[in-house]
Each structure stands twice: as structure tokens, then as C-alpha cells.
Amino acid sequence: MQVTETLNEGLKRGYAITVTAAELDAKVREKLDEAAPEIEMKGFRKGKVPFALLKKQFGPRLLGEAMQEAVDGAINDHLAATGDRPAMQPEVKMTNEDWQEGQDVEVTLSYETLPAVPEVDLSGVEITRLSVKADDAAIDEALANLADTSKQFEDRRKGSKAKDGDQVVIDFLGKVDGEAFEGGAAEDYPLVLGSNSFIPGFEEGLVGVKVDEVKDVEVTFPENYGAAHLAGKAAVFTCTVKAVKEPKAAELNDELAKQFGAEDLEGLKKQIATSLEGEFAGASRAVAKRALLDKLDTLVSFELPEVLVEAEAGQIAHQLYHEEHPEDTNHTHGEIVTTDEHRKLAVRRVKLGLLLAELGQKNEIKVTDSELTQAILNQARQYRGQERQFFEFVQQNAAARQQIQAPIFEDKVVDFIFSQVKVEEKDATKEDLQAAVEALDVE
Template sequence: MTMQVIETLAEGLKREIKVVIPAKDMEQQMNERLADAKDKVRINGFRPGKVPVAHLKKMYGKSIMAELVNEIVRDRPSAILSERGEKSATQPSIKMTEDEAEAEKILSAQADLEFTLSYEVIPPIELQPTKGIKVTREVVEVSEDEVNEQIEKIAESARSFEKKDGAAENGDRVTMNYLGKVDGVAFDGGAAEDADLVLGSNRFIPGFEDQLVGVKAGDEKTISVTFPSEYPAANLAGKEATFDITVKEVAAPSAIELNDELASKLGVESLEKLKEIVRGQIEGQYGNVTRQKVKRQILDQLDEQYKFETPASLVDAEFENIWRQINTDLAQSGKTFADEDTTEEEAREEYRKLAERRVRLGLVLSELGEKAGVEVTEEEMQRALYAQLQQFPGQQREILDYFRNTPGAAASLRAPIFEEKVIDQLLSEIDVTDKTVSKEELLADDEEDAEGASKADKKKAAPKKKAAKAEASEGAEGEEAPAPKKKAAAKKKAAEGDAE
């Protein structure tokens, strides 16, 4: 089949290709299919294999021609791009005639089949030597004291309490009924019965637990508190509230002893085995933070090495993902851009840069991985799918159907695995220096620890730092972006070493 391919636009990364297939070639393909169908179709009044081709053409010609057109439009674009040595950033846009009379002529083989492909090419990337990349890998040595401290925290869940007659002290458990009100009106989620609260655990609103110190069983008390301004429920954030308390019981905690009996309560055979498990968990948490910081260093240096135009379609899609997440975060917190010391215009500019960086680095990592022969195995894909299923108990069937039936869903599992394997490959090639640091140094937020930087300097540097942080934890082409300012919950999570 003759096919004429004419480039009608080559502007930057944008391409437009006109494809023309002569009507006679289309008719020839149709006739070949009709001839093949001649011995298969059964039509009343004709013996098998004796149906005239002209009759078949009258009955089935247009439907067969429509099948041919669909097949050509579906299959030929990828072949055309391959022949041109190009990779499309997204699925090419295909435009055909919308004129019914013209379409009728094409299906009747009276007019050439013409369609236009519009797409952006992925720019050629000239890979730079990786030997010049240097990173510092911060390592924390986990002490025996830290292991014991963590075991004590874990043991809190297994600690027993004994009822006491005296006044409640910090560390005691208070069992109570309570009813919360704002402006004298009870609010949703502000009431409970037989609720247990260990004083000093800081589980409740600041100031709540302090006012329970000294209560006894049977006491009734009204306490006043103010919800934090960053409280997740916007209708309560910053509001003053009262809680009517009825104390049901006060109980004192039993002592925690680090021994085999404690290990047994926690389901472990011995204290030594428990220590081994806890040490491994702590090392794993620190290792995740170390990995993120190393990855951030690598991405920063790749960002300096590679400067090229990025496909606008990919950047637009990435920006929309980021912007959607930003606005969701703001809506959930009940805040505006002004509350975050910025404007919508400034935020758009910041996150547009983040999107461009992510796309560019994603393309670089893809090229590096392809050159190094990095592959994602079926076993790795299955593990990733299983991890997704674990996150949505009771919805396993729906999740499986989604990944089986949604185009591109499997790629969303593959991409982060591929990226991490490329980072591993780079770590085997670049200059890595291990540096022993304290827990505090490892977990330090470089934005908050910067000394001598003015507010304007910090604000100017924020977009790049946020981009790097997001990529370190979510990938160069991650789906989420950091909120305009770090939330208290995120700080708490980082302080506890519970990094992703």
C-alpha cells in the first residue's frame, strides 16, 4: 500500500504530518478482503464460494473500508514515527475530514484517504558522563539507648493500668465521658463515652490534658480550650471551645521493664530478638531519609547538567496534577494563597517550574535507564500491585479491574520502580562519600536550618527546594506536590523518621 507522508509543521518540538493513501490502494485492499470473504460468507440464493465479488462489494464494501480506515489510523502513526526516528511525548492527535460527503467518497474508494498527525517529539538527549556526580550519603549509627527508648514507646501499647482512688497525675489514664461545644452548641465529633486518655500523651487539643491533672473518679468539670489555627477541620480551626467532662475512672500505669516477658507480650520470643527487630526498623526509617537526600543531590546535579526544551503537553499535564493537589490541600485546610504568604500568580509560576523540572528529569532518567538496560520485572510489577491492594482493603476487585482495564495504569506502577532502579544504577557509577551524622542532622530541614539567609532569599530559593524535596520522595515525575508551606503533621512525621 502506497502511503505519502508530508511534514507540514516542524516548529520547536511540534510536528504535524499529513498522510495520504491513494483511493486505488484502499480499493485494492478492500477487494483482497472481499475475495478472502467470498468463500466464507453465506448468502441466500448463492452457493458457497459462488457469490459474485460485485455483490459482496455492494453489501459489505463500505463496512470493510471502514475497518481498513480504523486499522490504518490505529496502527500507522507508530510506524510513521518509528520510520522518522521520533518518539511522541503523548499520543498523537489524529484529525480526519468531518465532511460527510467527503467521508462517503473515501468509504466508496472515490477519494484518497487523508489524515493529519499532530504531536510533540521527545527531544534527543545527549547523555553526559555520570562520573562527575558526587553525593554525600548521611548515615546514622543507631545507639542502644535509642533502641531501648523505642521499645519503651512500643511497650506503652502493652502497658497495663490499675485503678486508683487518688487524683490523676501525668502518666495516669483517665476514663471519661465528654461533650464539646463551640458557642454553646455541640459539634460533630466532639462527644464520646468511656474514652481513655493517658495524661501527658498530647493526643488531645493543647491544654486539654493539663486541665485533667488532679481530677478524681466521679468528678464533673468543664474545661476551656482553643483549637489550633492549623486544625484540619476548618469549622473548628482557631475557635474557642468548652468540654463538659464526667470522670469515670482514674488508673495508674504499671512499670515498664525491658525483659523477655515484655517481648513475649509483644509477640516476640525474646528481648534480644525484639531489640534486633526494632533496630532494623529504625535503621530502615533512617535509610529511607538517607535515600531521599541522596536522590535529591543526584537530581539537583542532573538538573544542572541537562538543559533542553521540554514537551509542553507533558509539562501541562504534570502542572495540572500539581495544581489540583495544591488547591485540594488549600481547600482542606481552609486557607488561601494569601495565608501562605504568596499569590495565585506566584504559586502558578513556582509550580510550573516544578512541573518543567520533573518532566525534564523524568526524560533524562528514562534515557539513562534505557542506555543502561534497566528493566522492570514482572515480579516487581506484581509486588507493586500487591502493595496497592494492601492500601485498599475490601476494594481489591475494583483495584484489579482498574489496573487491567485502564490505559496507562500499569505504567503508573512501573514508572517509580524504573526510576528507583535507575537511581541504583547511578549510585553504582558515581562518587558516593559516606558521612556519619546525628539523628538531628539527618532529619534537619535544610529550609529551616539555613543560617544567615534573608526572608527574601529563602522565598526565592523555595521553588527549587520544594521541587527537589518532592522529587526525592515522589519521583522526578511524581503525582503530588508539596503544599505551599509544610504542615505541622508533615514536620511531626519527619521528626519521627517515618519517611516514605
């Protein structure tokens, strides 16, 4: 077997691999010798079939296996000898496509190798982490929000008109082209005006109605409506108003506190304070992490595999497209062209990803089985009723496990780096933190 280097430019590598016909024949013979004792054929005792007959019967199939094993073995031996780590799956092509038995096999191997990541000096890195406490104003605001979510609706005075924010109880029947359609009718339906829970125009059409009033509300289904047969169609909903109710915020007292698992109002305030400070700490860490990654980005520079950058740029472009076009759920957009901005962000992400991976490996940072299992269970809870199927899918799918494991590993490496650099805690207000978080979206 012969391996000849054909390309060595930057991170790009190319090789020509030749597997001789004699080597293939030897591998086939080895496989036949191994299988021969268990083979039975008509007219021969078990294990006594002549070699020539075995080769004629099983040789062609074993030749394909031998060829694949020989090429795979050559590639693995090459990578072990060079220490190269391909950035993505190497490309392997057979060059003598008109190959016939008895000839040498010639293939080409090409890939981009992962770069050597330089040492990074963390001694001069300084990070400021915002520290925000849950003050009385923040707790009162959270309490008011809880009261609002727990509000009740009470009948308005007879003859009152429904206002935005009121709840109307209605019977309705919808028709398109004069024909009722499935799912377009309901009785005693409680609808909060302004909640945007119905198609555009429906709730607005009920502002000002009174009890016992019957009103036809004319609307048009959105072009991207989930039911294709209704998308873009004009419809008329005949609504009978059975009640008009105004919202009444829940009182801030011990009874409200008990609804949220606290013994009394003071206990609820403590729960809220703990929850808020947990949220503040998470947001503060995100801001500090961005600052840390910005510093790391400036500390090192090394060549990046173009194949990784292009793949990352494509993913970024695809993600941003769907954020801007949430209605395109069928991925019918065709090719999405990457821009210089996509590529610039991809370069940063690939470089930092390789750097964090290197730091994690050198410092023996690993994701434990229990950490991964807990993360899988947490994600499985998002699929109510299908938790077991999701868990089993991830357990059997290496790519899915890697997708869950990657952010855990990154966070552990970032925490390690935080422990190695100077972190200054700075008291800040909730508004300061909010502004810093909003600035993260500008990238």
C-alpha cells in the same frame, strides 16, 4: 497515500495525510474477498454471493474500518520511518468533515516528539552519603516509645479529676436540636483525653471531670464533617463518667520484649538497632538521591516537550492544592491555575525523568516480572479484604501497572548511577540526618 510535512519547529511536528478513494476501495475489496467464502445470503449458496451484493450489504461498515486502518497504518509507517517518539498521544483530525464515499480522506497529524537526550558525563560527579549508627540514646528513645504505646491505665484515687492524657470511661448520648442522632451514643467508651479522636472541643470538655459525674459537653461539628447532615451543627453530649484512669508506662523488661517478638530485653534492643539503622539508611539514600538529581540537573540541558511540562505542572498544582485543602475530597474545586513555581518544578521533573529513562534504556535496566508482582502484592496489602480485587485490577490495567512500575525503574536507574559516580560515606548523627531530610521538603 500521501504524507506531507506542514510543521517542523523544535519538537513540534505537523503532517497532512491523504488516503485516496482508490486505496480505500481496494481495502474494502480486500476485506470482502477475505470474508466472502463464509458469507451466506438468502438465494445464494455459502461463498457464492455476488460481489456487488456483498459490497452493498457490508461495504459501508467495512469502509469505516478500512478508513481507520489506513490512517493508523500511515501514522505507524511515518513514525517508523522518522524514528519520532511522540511525547503524548498524537492529535489526529479529519479535515474534510463533509466527506462522502468516493472522495479522498484528508487528515492532519500533530504531536511533539521526545527529544534526543545528550550523553551525560558522570566521571566528575561526587556524592556524600550520611552514615548513621543506632547509638544507645536512639535505642533508649525507641524503647521508651514502645513502652508508651504499651502503657496501661489504672484507676485514679477516688475523687480525682481527669487530666489531659488520662483515660475516662464514659456513657454518652449526643443530641442536635434536642434530637438524638445515629452514631451519637455509646456505653463504657474508653477515651484518652488529648488523643484528638473525637470532634474538637469534646475531649477538652471532659478535662476535670470525676467518677459518677454527669456533664453536658457542648460542641460544634466541623463544616467538613463526613456526615453532611451533622456538618456545622451544634450538639450537646450528655456524658456519664464511670472511671478516671491515669497512664502507667510499661516497664522495660523481658516481658515487654516478648510482646514484640524478642526473647529478652537485649534481643529487643538488637531488633530496634537493626530497624533504626534500616530507617537511617533509607533516609540517607533519599538525601543522597536528591543531591545526585541536583547534580544531574546541572549537567545536561535539552529542549523539553511543552505538552509534558504543562501536564506535569498541572499535576503538581493539583497535588499541592489537595495537600493544602485536605477537606476537599470531592474534587469540587474547579480549575486550578498553575503558577511559574509549578512550571519551574515541572521542567526539572520532566528533564530528569527523560534523562533517567534514557540512561535506563541505554544500560538495559528493566523491572522484572517478579519485582513488579511483588510491588503489586505489597500495595494490595493496603486494601484489607480487597487484596484480590486490587491485584486483578492492576493486572488488567496498563496505566495502573505503569504507575507502580515507574518508581521501581527510577530507583534501579539511580542505583546504577550511584555505582558509576564517586560516593563518599560520612559519619553523621541522627540529628544531622533529620536536618538533611527536613531540607528535602524545601524545593
